[in-house]
Amino acid sequence: MPASAVWPMLSTRIWTRTVMGTMTTAAQARIYQLVHQAIHQGRLSRCDHLTLVSAMLADATLDPLDRSQINRVFDYVRMGRVRLVD
Structure with missing residues (x-):
């Protein structure tokens, strides 16, 4: 699912x-x-x-769609599509 299709769903909850x-x-x-x-x-x-990692680990009630979006960011970091900056 393209990112543009997911944002409206996230913002309306x-x-x-x-x-x-x-x-x-x-x-x-x-x-x-x-x-x-x-x-x-x-x-x-x-x-x-760190905020995203904390949300994943500390919030058991995190919605599955939100979890998948955070995981997508983590995947992009691993693939080099998202850089971590100081």
Whole structure:
């Protein structure tokens, strides 16, 4: 699926905070922003990379589509399509 087809789906989802720690709208928007930036600009700061890694490891309620988009960024880093910058 092309990246342009995925962005509208990501941006229209609404998240609410619960006692169990479900992702908030602000946190989901930040992940969307980082994924979008990495794929379209071809670069990602190490700090932002750590944010994505933390989201994957710490948030068990992360939506499968969001997980796949974050994994896509990680794959692009491994393939050299996205560079980690300081």
